[in-house]
Amino acid sequence: MSNASLTDQRPPSSLRGATLPKWFAWAVAAGAVLLGLGISFAAGLDSSIQWALIAAVLFVAGSYGISAKVEGRRQAKDRTATSLVWVAFLLAIIPLASLIWTTVKRGVKVLDGYFLTHSMGYVRDTEPGGGIYHAILGTLEQVGIATVIAVPIGVLTAIYLVEYGRGKLAKAVTFFVDVMTGIPSIVAGLFILSLWILILDMGYSGFAGSMALAILMIPVVVRSTEEMLKLVPNELREASLALGVPKWRTIIKVVLPTSIGGITTGIMLAIARIAGETAPVLLLVWVTNLINANPFKDPQASLPMYIYLQFINSGGQGAAYDRAWAAALTLIAFIMILNLVARGIARWKAPKTGR
Amino acid sequence: MDISTQNPTSPPTPQPTEAEAKRAARGATRPGDRIFVGLSRGSGIFVLVLMGAIAAFLTYRASIAISKDEANFFTSFDWNPAGVPPEFGIAVLAFGTVVSSIIAMAIAVPIAVGIALFITHYAPRKLGGTIAFVVDLLAAVPSIVYGLWGVLVLVPHLNGLYGWLDTYLGWTGVFEWSGGPARSLLAVGILLAIMILPIITNVSREVFRQVPRMHEEAALALGATRWEVIRMSVLPFGRSGIISASMLGLGRALGETMAVAMVLSPTFDINASLLDAGGGTFAQNIASKFNEASPMGRDALIASGLVLFVITLLVNGAARMIISRRKEYSGANA
Structure with missing residues (x-):
């Protein structure tokens, strides 16, 4: 006052x-x-x-x-x-x-070296013990195959959009890549289910899940790669073309190496996003308690499905419930580390744009 | 300038042969170039074909199921595709999906815009950067972990809120609670709100960052307070961004599967009260019923998935239409 x-x-x-x-x-x-x-x-x-x-x-x-x-x-x-x-x-x-x-x-209750290196084979839900080795193996294989499918398609599409794309086709691709980003994971799973399992009559396999994960991964890779390619200064391209280097060699030898850091970051973030997807795996890979190292045949475990199965079987308490949380911690740690490393690479290899 | 007048003693420039001229006119036609263009354009076309294939195969399987459906697919309250005759409809699922998503949006959008403003305009610069980073990380937490957390932590904590709503707003019928576990559509809506907070925050933050400094400084120079700066220059500039960010969030909420499947205790019925068990969502229904579904049941689930696909396609398409007016930001990297 x-x-x-x-x-x-x-x-x-x-x-x-x-x-x-x-x-x-x-x-x-x-x-x-x-x-x-x-x-x-x-x-x-x-x-x-x-x-x-x-x-x-x-x-x-x-x-x-x-x-x-x-x-x-x-x-x-x-x-x-x-x-x-x-x-x-x-x-x-x-x-x-x-x-x-x-x-x-x-x-942290049950997360230790034993947990990471043993499978759930012949361990009953109520019993303590067992581990997530088979699930880690499955997740790595499924995500690895999805990456092998999605990265070439995604990077090439981005190159098309940035380096070649003019006109209606490029506009349509841009729009549908954007829309594809929003496809629910369960719909991607249903698509592979109807094509691969119901029509082609294949069984559950890690590969089926990988295809659905690749569908979810492609648009993310395209968008992040596109952003990175746009950051490459035009002077670099022009200098290379002026020396008589063909355009495709310019792209491979000049444009891609300049932006490789950003592209790697984008790919790792995309991997981090699909590694935790449960819905497509539920529809296409199912789950097993045993180690199945072959992603092309029979159900395979994965971390998200392992968490879901242990949670469903536990009724909210007991050994299985603890295992579900320990697997969740492992999954989050894996995804967070991928994120941190990706961002580290982005900072380390950031293209010099002069800004 | 004409070459002949430039220097009469210089040798005449060699005229290109016909073959060379042709090659020059065609531009880059080296085999390497042709292959590379083909590959990259092929990938672009592949993406389009993929979208078409998703629509086509889902429609094909869905048509098998719907043609055998004895009930009205859009209005029936039953889900009994294995019965004789099979009867199923998506009315309950559509209701649950829409209601839970609306609750999620109503809670998440104001808070997310608040956090985005906090990061860009209120927090000290260092703190803002750290928070933005943490929000980025949280966008990566898998939905199954949200589900685990929702069951263990969120649902028990909602009992107090449910009791309060029942006591004071129970007379409306919407907030009536008969005392079961708090695993109803309202709980799902709240969990979805928490899950879509990061993406809405990220996209709106990007938009707020791009408000021209001149606009803000002009407002400040006129003596505006910080809130007036935000209301006069930041929010009008960012409006389309906020709308499309919300729609991207809505797209996520509509298609969210595992967290909903774990938290909701589904009954195949529409209940006027949001607090009592009742309803289900498209994605949740597919995940919970798939395992025990008959071949006919699978096709029925695919039919409901097709509806979800079309809805998310429309929502995301609209969001992209709005966002494409300003090309610089996109939720794909968020």
Whole structure:
């Protein structure tokens, strides 16, 4: 209040109105938390979330009220918007942090060297022991085959779009690649199911799953490769072409090496995305408790399906449930490491665009 | 300038032979070039053929099932493809899919836009970068892990919310709760909201980054507060981006399979209350029923998958139409 009366005495040419000191927000926050705790104690509320909600409401209302009095309505609105943005951020952090925390806490229970190097062969669901060796093997093979299928197609399509593509065909390809990004994984699985298993009469196999995963991978590879090829400076292409190098050799010897870091990053991110896909594997590969190293014949285990099977069989507790969480931790760790390495490569090999 | 006037003593430029002229006119026709163009264009065409094939094969199998369906495929509440006569319809699935996705959007879009604004305009630069990185990583968490977490952590924590909604809003009928485990469409919607937060945040963040600095500085120079800058220059510029980001998120929510299959306790029925068990989604129904399905049942599931394919195609196509006005950002890398 004293601030407000102070500014009233200032000459009218003053450019700034009254402002609240920087510690104001912290003071209101502390007051709101204390008041929120007090109210929930007084009312006998036992939930840990309720006092936080009360405190948040008190904070927003309190800072709006005081600020509107001292600084004016516009500043008060600004403060409200700031607090709402902060609330949105905190609200989103809670479940995401809880997800990571739960996975790590539950996962480390049975995750050890034995778990990683043994299969589930002849281990009953209720028994402790067993491991995920067969699932890791299956996931690596399925994802590997999917990568071998998807990367050439994806990179060549991107080269077509950036280096050659003009006109209607290129536009159509761009649009459908974008739309393809949004195909639900289960639909990709159903497509391979109807073509490969129902019409061509093949059985469950890791390869069938790989084909569905490749469908999910192609658009991601195309988009990221396209972005990277566009970053290659045109001067490089022109210099090579001016020396009489054919266009295809220019692309292979100049354009691709320049952007190889970014392309690798894109491919690794695509792998990280498909490694956790469960739905197509459920439809096409199924699962087994035994080691099956042949991806072209018979059901094969994979990490996502292993998690699902152990979860379904466990009923929410016991050895199988612990195994499900440990496998989830392994899968998340695998995907996170892929992500981190990919981003590391991107930073290390970033094309010099002069920007 | 004419060559003859340039220097009369220089030898005349050799006239190209007919064969050379032809080659020059055709441009790059070296065999290597031809093969390479063919390969790359072939891959592009392959992508188109693949999309066509997905539509064609799903339609083919679906037509087998629908032609034997004794009930109306779009309005029937039954799912009994193995029965004699087979009767099944997608009304329940369509209802569950749409309702859970709408709940997810209603929760996720405001929060995601808030986080995107936080990263680009509110957080200190270093913190913003770190948060953006963490959100990127979270986009990569597989849905099966979200499912595990949803069953263990989210569902028990929702009991309080369900009780509160039942007490104060139960009279509407939409929020009536008869006390079962909180594994209904509302729980699915909340879980889907958490799952699509990262992608919506990523795409809107990219859009907000591209707001011309001049717009913001002009607003600041006029004495606007930070909120007014956002309302006057950031949000109008980013509106189409937010819309398409939301639609990309919607596409994800519509097709999400495993997390829904693990959290929802499905019944093949439409229930007015969002808190009581009831409903199912296309993807969840396929995943849960596939294992025990008869050959006829598989085709019926493929038919419902075809409907899902068409819906996601429309949603994503619309999102891309909007987003293609500004080519620079795309959700594919998010």
